[in-house]
Every structure is written in C-alpha cells, then in structure tokens.
Amino acid sequence: MDSLTSESISEPKTIFLKNYSVPEYLVDTVILDFDLTETKTTVRSELKIRKNPASESNSSNLELNGQNLKLIAITLEAINEPSSLVKTLTESDYLLENESLVISDVPEFFILIITTEINPKENLALEGLYLSSNMFCTQCEAQGFRRISYFPDRPDVMALFTVTIHADKQHYPILLSNGNKTDSGDEGKNRHWVTWQDPFPKPCYLFALVAGNLYCQQDVFTTASGQNVDLYLYVEHENKHKCEHALMCLKQSMTWDEETFGREYDLNNFMIVAVNDFNMGAMENKGLNIFNSSCVLASPETSTDADYYRIQGIIGHEYFHNWSGNRVTCRDWFQLSLKEGFTVFRDQQFSSDMNSAAVQRIDDVNILRNAQFSQDAGPMAHPVRPQEYIEISNFYTVTVYNKGAEVVRMIHTLLGNKGFRKGSDSYFKRHDGQAVTVEDFVNAMESENNIDLSQFMNWYHQAGTPKIEFSESYDAQAKRYTLTLKQFCAATPGQETKKDFHIPIRVGLLNSNGETLSLDLSGEDSCSGEQECVLELKQNEQRFTFDNISEKPVLSLLRGFSAPVKITTQRPRSEMAFLFANDPDDFNRWNAGQELALDIILSLIKEHQAGHDLKLDKEYVNAFRKTLNNSSLDNALKSQALGLPSESYIADQCHIADTDAIHDVRIFIRQQLAKNLEADLLTLYNSFTISGDYQFNAKDMGQRSIRNTCLSYLMELDNADYHKICVEQFKNSNNMTDVIAALSLLVNHDNEYRENCLASFYEQWQHDALVIDKWFAIQATSRLPATLERVKSLMNHSAFTIKNPNKVRALIGRFCLGNIAQFHNSDGSGYQFLAEQVLSLDKLNPQIAARLIQGFSQWRNYNDNRQQMMKQNLDKIISEDGLSKDVYEIVSKTLA
Numbered sequence: 001m002d003s004l005t006s007e008s009i010s011e012p013k014t015i016f017l018k019n020y021s022v023p024e025y026l027v028d029t030v031i032l033d034f035d036l037t038e039t040k041t042t043v044r045s046e047l048k049i050r051k052n053p054a055s056e057s058n059s060s061n062l063e064l065n066g067q068n069l070k071l072i073a074i075t076l077e078a079i080n081e082p083s084s085l086v087k088t089l090t091e092s093d094y095l096l097e098n099e100s101l102v103i104s105d106v107p108e109f110f111i112l113i114i115t116t117e118i119n120p121k122e123n124l125a126l127e128g129l130y131l132s133s134n135m136f137c138t139q140c141e142a143q144g145f146r147r148i149s150y151f152p153d154r155p156d157v158m159a160l161f162t163v164t165i166h167a168d169k170q171h172y173p174i175l176l177s178n179g180n181k182t183d184s185g186d187e188g189k190n191r192h193w194v195t196w197q198d199p200f201p202k203p204c205y206l207f208a209l210v211a212g213n214l215y216c217q218q219d220v221f222t223t224a225s226g227q228n229v230d231l232y233l234y235v236e237h238e239n240k241h242k243c244e245h246a247l248m249c250l251k252q253s254m255t256w257d258e259e260t261f262g263r264e265y266d267l268n269n270f271m272i273v274a275v276n277d278f279n280m281g282a283m284e285n286k287g288l289n290i291f292n293s294s295c296v297l298a299s300p301e302t303s304t305d306a307d308y309y310r311i312q313g314i315i316g317h318e319y320f321h322n323w324s325g326n327r328v329t330c331r332d333w334f335q336l337s338l339k340e341g342f343t344v345f346r347d348q349q350f351s352s353d354m355n356s357a358a359v360q361r362i363d364d365v366n367i368l369r370n371a372q373f374s375q376d377a378g379p380m381a382h383p384v385r386p387q388e389y390i391e392i393s394n395f396y397t398v399t400v401y402n403k404g405a406e407v408v409r410m411i412h413t414l415l416g417n418k419g420f421r422k423g424s425d426s427y428f429k430r431h432d433g434q435a436v437t438v439e440d441f442v443n444a445m446e447s448e449n450n451i452d453l454s455q456f457m458n459w460y461h462q463a464g465t466p467k468i469e470f471s472e473s474y475d476a477q478a479k480r481y482t483l484t485l486k487q488f489c490a491a492t493p494g495q496e497t498k499k500d501f502h503i504p505i506r507v508g509l510l511n512s513n514g515e516t517l518s519l520d521l522s523g524e525d526s527c528s529g530e531q532e533c534v535l536e537l538k539q540n541e542q543r544f545t546f547d548n549i550s551e552k553p554v555l556s557l558l559r560g561f562s563a564p565v566k567i568t569t570q571r572p573r574s575e576m577a578f579l580f581a582n583d584p585d586d587f588n589r590w591n592a593g594q595e596l597a598l599d600i601i602l603s604l605i606k607e608h609q610a611g612h613d614l615k616l617d618k619e620y621v622n623a624f625r626k627t628l629n630n631s632s633l634d635n636a637l638k639s640q641a642l643g644l645p646s647e648s649y650i651a652d653q654c655h656i657a658d659t660d661a662i663h664d665v666r667i668f669i670r671q672q673l674a675k676n677l678e679a680d681l682l683t684l685y686n687s688f689t690i691s692g693d694y695q696f697n698a699k700d701m702g703q704r705s706i707r708n709t710c711l712s713y714l715m716e717l718d719n720a721d722y723h724k725i726c727v728e729q730f731k732n733s734n735n736m737t738d739v740i741a742a743l744s745l746l747v748n749h750d751n752e753y754r755e756n757c758l759a760s761f762y763e764q765w766q767h768d769a770l771v772i773d774k775w776f777a778i779q780a781t782s783r784l785p786a787t788l789e790r791v792k793s794l795m796n797h798s799a800f801t802i803k804n805p806n807k808v809r810a811l812i813g814r815f816c817l818g819n820i821a822q823f824h825n826s827d828g829s830g831y832q833f834l835a836e837q838v839l840s841l842d843k844l845n846p847q848i849a850a851r852l853i854q855g856f857s858q859w860r861n862y863n864d865n866r867q868q869m870m871k872q873n874l875d876k877i878i879s880e881d882g883l884s885k886d887v888y889e890i891v892s893k894t895l896a
C-alpha cells in the first residue's frame, strides 16, 4: 500500500484555541525501534494506549497524525480482555488519509504496533528525521514527530520513551537518543545497536535521535545537591577546536539556574549535538539538545564577539527549557509563549548577569522595536497567545518569544524579584510533569503574591503595541508635580477594539542639575522616599501626583523599558539632550539619544524630500562629541550610544517609508559626524590596542566594539588613509570580530582593496562553512549598487546551496530582510527576486520560505508604486499551485 502523502494541501484548515478538547486516548509508553539507512529507514513503534478518563467523548476511534509515511503494518493487542489476541489490522480496520490514520473500534486498554518506512535523505523540509552532512538527526517541534511515525502528535500526550537505534557501525558509530543509554550490541552486516531510556514522561515534540561519526568533547558538572552530570558536546571531527566556549556556557547556565531559580538538572547526562542543516537556532529535546552549528561552535579566529554572545544566550535558553518547557510543558501550541516567553526572559536575565545588564537590555529592546513592533502593526499581528493558526511553525515569532518575554518581565517588575521567585517556585512545584496553560503560570504568580492579574491577562489576549501619551503640570506653590498618562491601542486583524492594559511604568524625576529627586507619590505608600517608582497604569487615563517637589522636574519615563509600549508624546530636543547627558538610568540615557537622533532624522527626511540642502543640528554634534569623549562611560554602552536608529526602525516611524531618503539621510548624518569629529574618532580608535589572545570578556569586547564603531564613522569619509587602516586591521587582527568589522566596511565602500580582500578571505576560509556564511552576508548587505546582481551570481557559487538554511539566511535573507535600501529598489528587482526565491524554496523547505516572505509584510507602508509591485508579487505567489500551508498562511494574511 502506498500511503505517501503530499507536502502541499489545497484547502488549509484553521485551528482554533476555543476548540481545544482533551485527548481521547493517552499513551503511557512508547517503544521505538529504528533501522536506519539513508533512503529507507524502518520505524517500529509500540504504543501502550488507554482511553483518557478525562475525555467526554464516547467514540472508540483512535486518531493518529502522520505525514509522508509509508505504512507497512499495524497490529493491535487488547489488554485486560479475556480473549485478547494480537490482531493484524487490515484496511477495513482503519481509515488512512493524507495526514491521519484513524483506527476504528479500539478497546479501552491496548498495545498498538505500527511499522512505517521513511526516506530521511529526501527530507529537505528538515522536520522529522533527516540527513545533515552525513549524520541522521531529528527535529520534532512543533509537529515533526508525525513524519517519523503515526502518533497523537500533541504536547498534552506525554509518554515514557524507550528507543533502540540500529545503524551501520562504521558510518554511524555514535547513536544517541533521550535519557540514559541502557544497552548496546553488535549485529550482522557491520551494524550495531544502542538502546536509550528516558525516565521522564514527555510529549513527542521533545523526542530526538542522532546517528553519526562525531567527535565528542566531554566535561562534568556537579549539581548543588552533589549529583555528577556528564556533559557531552558532539561535533563533526573538523570542529573539535570549537567546543570550549559552549561547554563553559553550559556550566554557567547550570549554575545560574540553580542560584537564580532553584532549578537543578535531573538526568545523569546532558548532550548537545551540532548540526549544519537546521531551520532554527536550536532545540531543547530532553537530555539531547540539537543545535544549529552556528549557535554552538566558536573559536576566536572564526567567530565574532556577537557569535560568542549569541551562543551563550542560546545555550542558556535551551538548557533553561529543561524546566520551563520540558518538566512543565504546554497543553497545546497556543500556549507556546508559556515556555518560550518565560525561557527568553530567563535567558535574557542570564546574559544580563553574565555581561553588561544595560547593553543586554538595549539589545533586547532593539529586537522588540526593530522587529516585534512592526509585526504588531502589520498583517500578521497576533496576541502573545494566538487564538488561531493555520500552520503553527509560523507562530515561532518575535511576538510569542520576545513580547512574551516582556510580558513575563512585567510580572517580574510588578512582583519584585522575591515575589516572582516565589511564584515561579510554586509554578514548577504545582505543575511538574504536566502540560499546562498560560493561566496556570499566572495563577501561580497571583496566589503566591496575593495580587490580581486578571486585567494583566490582556497582554496575552490582545495584539498591538499600546501607545502612551503623557502630560505634565507643576504647581510651584504646592510643590506638586502631576503626571497624566493615557493609553491607546490601535485595531489589529480580528481585534477591532481593545480593553485597557495593566502597564507598569517605571519613572524617576531629575532636577535641573541632573540630580535624582526623591519621590513621594500621593496615595501610594509603596513609593515614598524612593529614587524611582513603578506606576501602575490600568485605566484609559490616570493621574499620578508627586508631593514635595521643589522645582519643575525633568521626567525620566519608562525606565529600563518597563513595558513594551510606544511613548508618543513629543518632547523638546533640549529635554532629550538633557536626558542623553544626565539620566542615571543607563537604558533611558541611551534611549534619549536614540529619540533625539530619530527626531533629527525625521525632520531631515522631510528636508531631503523637499529637495533642500541638509544641515545637521550643531547641538546634536555637541551631544555626540560629549558622549564620544566621556571617559567614565563603559565602552560597550558608549558604542551603543553612538549608533543611529536602524533603517527599518526609521521606516516604521514614517507614514510612507521612503527607503531612499531614509538611507541617504542616515548616511548624511554619519558623514557629518565623522567630518566634525574626525580627530576625536581617530584618537579613540587608536587608544585601544588589545594585546594577547582573544578573550570573551566585557572589557575586551567593549574595546573592540568602540574601536570598530569609530572606524565605521571614519570610513564614511571614504578617503585613502582610512581605507588603509581598514585593510591593516583586516590583515593583522587575531580575531574574527575585528577582521569582519574591517571587511564589512571595505565591502560597503568603493575602494581598490575590496575585491582582493574578499577573495583572500574566501581563500583562507573556504573550508569553514560558518565563516563562508559571513562572507555571503557581508556581500548581501553591502550598500553599493549592483548588490542584487552580486547576490544572484553568488547563488551560483560552489559554496552556496539553497538546501542549507544558514546559506539561504546569509545570502537571500540578509539581502531581502537586512538591506532595506536595495531590497526596496524602485525598479522592483528586489521584490521579483524575493518572490522567485520563495517559490523555489517552498518546494524544498516551507518553513524557510515562509520566513523570507516577511520582506513583504509591511507592503502597505510604501508609496503606491512599491505597494503595487509588492502586491503583484504576493498575488503571484498565492496563485501558485501546491503552495505549502506555511507560505499560504503568511501570504493570504499579508494580502487580507
């Protein structure tokens, strides 16, 4: 019987949260047996199943999910029945459809044995079991397990897994799955087998299998209670020099989770495997994390500070999932933020504790403002807990992850550190081993802290970024300062009107010398004599009165970005410059600089559009100089403060995004700053030379960062001296951070060194795929015209393959999503290119195709000509036959 299903569907079905019902059948144990060969792997699955006592359904049909499986055989054995027999099922006993297998008339307790065949080599979607660089690996979240075997593929079905893997001994000496290795042996035909048992019940999305010829770097960690955990990092042999950093980060994460959240690890071993072909960053499979090699491998010569930093965060993220996600998991996929928002919050806190808290906060807010705010304002806007989806893979979004983390952070702000910890302890205790909902998390927080978070739940239910307006009044006689706050949230698809949010707003007040005023908030005991306080905005409009304020204060609002909102009230430039110089809150000081820059950029864009000559505000140059020369400022923070808002963020602030004007104005400002501050920039650049070996520490990273920021401004002057300095840095640096910084600048500007440096870089690193990804990305984000032509020709380069997601992201993704000015070329060439790539990728890897179309998501924010061209391309995509659910959902919602 040939039951191969097709990747595509004609009428995609929407799944609704409101239709959730408990599973009709539960699976207690799963015994899997894999006979691995590249093109035909046989999977035998033995399931111990029982009717769910909590289910009200009286159907006796068992429905299993399955996709791209070839069904070989099914047998069923009733348990506890007098005449129980092993029965081989025939076609009349079940209904086999494209994505499901329904077995009719099953008993209350039974054992079901299903044998299927799959083809890992043909699996380019990278979901289920697939081959990546000569190794077998799996990806089962969210719904990949159904591509391995027929199963109730939903997170609220949790089972104990025992897994035996058979494979060729020479090609696949390492055979891994979740839990503990319990047995192994050799068998005929040069094959061997290993059995793994996971003592923790888990949903099938946390199942994992790896088979390959891998190098293993080992370490150990002793937990707080004295348990030894063996740590294993498996990588391709050629990467054995790139393991140290990840193992160090893993040990840091394990210690941090014990100290900060009281969470200890629970198995005797923890394994991480690096794979080259992976759709996302990494996956938290129980005891066997699988990582995109770009998110785990590092060496000074091949990885930048940003890589080291990102790896630390992702190692932490996946490790922290062991509690927030694995021990306590999600009831259904609508609850995705329960594990992801919470875990992102945890990894952000971890990175903040390991590095500079202010820089971490700025990075987090930048992601939110540059990507999440625009999602919230566009056609794919959805609440942190979505109410419906067509393809769940499309909901691994910045909203679910990063806004979800902000929502958890707001609970932390409202409860304080101690209260939050009490709440999280109680959440883990109450729900250990369960599949739960967002309400369960919030209830644990509420009941441990005696607080009512019912209005706060609107953050989970409502999409859209709330806007905050403020007005101030000062009564000198009464020494009273009054702050009035108003909230508003625009309609989003499917949500016309919004209820008021419960918004924590951290504020401070400064006097005219920039000194902090002590606060006496009337009516609130909690904020008396403090230097800052958290206002709780719950109504549409609310007034807060501060007494004993002896002069008209300067307001420092939304400190640390205490809520994911937009402040819409314009402030005079002088006030922003004052805060940029004086705000004691690091985040707000940076933010004031960004607002000041944005205000200047937006007015220069108007000038530019009117054809006027541009002039840069002198006050701004002075404020910039002060920051540049402020020797008491931490270098990493200074480097952030000297950066201008990104082109995409500026585009989001415009009614109609004129990408050419945005690009020109931003460069104009950078050139003017460089002209006016050339000597200062050069002095600062020369004042740091880091001697000795590369180290990943705050001091060295800060110095590299400020040096490279200075160099990037100097390169705006585009003269031979700076070209030379850049080439020197490119040639003589002992670390990838400085090499890449120099090379990107050379590639951005027309100069005689550009092509030679690119060629020598390729020559040197052609054996290292991750470094070559950087080489692709640099060329794709170049400012120079003809970049699209370069991207197209690089697609024919022998190092490029459209089957590898990292390559696609580096070349196509960085051009379409990271090179705003060129992608939006008014001739429409960028749009046509994106549509072509989406259509060809959709046939191979729909998840990656669907990510790329984000390039069109803001199409309504452009002028008529661009709108029309983007729409034509969207129409072309949607009219294609056999489109995946992934791409269909995004395109149809983008057009709606």
Ligand code: 0A1
Pocket (backbone or CB within 6 Å): 139, 141, 142, 279, 280, 281, 282, 283, 284, 317, 318, 340, 393, 396, 847
């Ligand atoms: N849970 C992972 C993310 C992830 C989701 C889907 C994947 O495959 C398509 C892979 C990874 C995390 O949050 O790290």
Ligand code: ZN
Pocket (backbone or CB within 6 Å): 317, 321, 339, 340, 343
């Ligand atoms: Zn995660």
